[in-house]
Amino acid sequence: MGEFELIRRYFLPLAGQQKSRSLILGPGDDCAIQRIPAGRDLVFSMDTLVEGVHFPENYRPDHLGWRALAVAASDLAAMGADPECFTLALTIPVADEQWLSGFAEGLRRASDAFGLALAGGDTTSGPLTLTLQVHGTVEEGAAIRRTGAQPGDLVAVSGTLGDAGAALDYLSELNPSPDVAGLLDRYHRPCPRLDLGRAARSFASAAIDVSDGLLADLGHILDASGVGARLDSTRVPVSACLFRLKGDAAVTYALRSGDDYELCLTFPEESWRRAPEALRCQLSVIGRIESEPGLYLDGIDCSSGATPSGFDHFRRKS
């Protein structure tokens, strides 16, 4: 199967331009064309996944298709952007039809779920590697950046953290318990918080998606904003599945492991108070921004990457 036939069969069905109001020319020419409405900014982000580095060898292709687009779309969520379209650079060792069909199916489901139309890309032969770029739009100047956190702001996170990171301990399990199955589902089918990011756009002062671990990612906000933070570990949200499986270590997973693709946001206190209940109930307030640099957890400085006492049994496996 040549490159053109492969694209026609598996990927052109994802190019439905009705998903994107701004995509006016999709795959098939030298370039795609997007017409950004007046008064809106284009926001875009690129992510690469390499076999054996970002996902296991022989990983299920439908899971990979979903994950690849979800991970990329999570960056749009962190900016509070409306999703529009994406490009895909797919490098595969051989054009295996069964693999391609599964991959395209996972990608299609994610494309439908997130409202991202395929705009173009490149298909090449080589070691399995995917690079996706996602495009969104936002009202001019309204994107949530990492630089806006101010002393006194509240620090909040969405959902629960640590499930996807803990799932790495169970990837090879053949008959997972319901709790393990819950974690595995978080790893295989991350859901970028697109609606939440958009809802937070008028209220949050800074945002990032949790892909490297809460402490690391909040650290990026602190660095970019020139501030510090104090967190209370007892307020970090963990799922019941994770707590039942890992006990007290659950919090370590929640602090250190990535792959959950939740959002970490900061809010000026008065913005938080006037934010809709529907937004606030999706978030847990876990601490507060301080003018003094440093990231303190229960009073212990962990900004240098040091692990606070009690959390040192964790070894990151991904």
Next chain:
Amino acid sequence: MGEFELIRRYFLPLAGQQKSRSLILGPGDDCAIQRIPAGRDLVFSMDTLVEGVHFPENYRPDHLGWRALAVAASDLAAMGADPECFTLALTIPVADEQWLSGFAEGLRRASDAFGLALAGGDTTSGPLTLTLQVHGTVEEGAAIRRTGAQPGDLVAVSGTLGDAGAALDYLSELNPSPDVAGLLDRYHRPCPRLDLGRAARSFASAAIDVSDGLLADLGHILDASGVGARLDSTRVPVSACLFRLKGDAAVTYALRSGDDYELCLTFPEESWRRAPEALRCQLSVIGRIESEPGLYLDGIDCSSGATPSGFDHFRRKS
């Protein structure tokens, strides 16, 4: 050296936003932000280069940096777009400082030469693979597409063809003759025809860049436009270097080999007549569009990929 240090040292210097009028947030946040001026369209294209497939193993990193951006920018040239910015997904086996420094230097020279600012990207570890996405802008509706060729239009190509493809025969030469050095320079340092594409925007009915070979790439225009073409092989432009090295076979290289990144354009005859002399003198008219499908060279049908008699000694090596 960690990912962040690597990016800071080698790639942030390429993010000079003064190169792009529309890039308002470069690397360092979850997404980059571009503000497209009212009345203009965004055009974008993604290209992947895999070691051992698209460039030789142990290829000089400064050549690779230049080539990667040039190849991607050539798609902007084919649409007649003004270059703005690019993203880079760089997958490397190890963070070798000497390699990275050479790569970044080649990329920086290309970035300066083409006016493309680095907007963001991703750096990962794995088998050497690069994916670049280039962004340009063009007046609304003015991008040159593949679909606009009409019966009676002239077919023209820029510069000379075949040099870069023939260079593949000499890549390992240690003391190349001046003629061979001329070909090698075309391969290592392709120059996307950005100025030509922009100048042709108001006159050309269709365009494509020659990356797979003239016959294959013109074939894409014919398919997209639902037309055919007749070409005169004696009018296909070849360089003196190529002719001296390959004799009559030079034309085969010009017809079949890619990597030159010249443009192939079609022009309605009256547009051609009113096009500026400065544009026309960069182009060679090599044939004419016909309503009947098929691609005829000297009267022989080669639309099926068949090689016309006299040209069958060519074996593509890339």
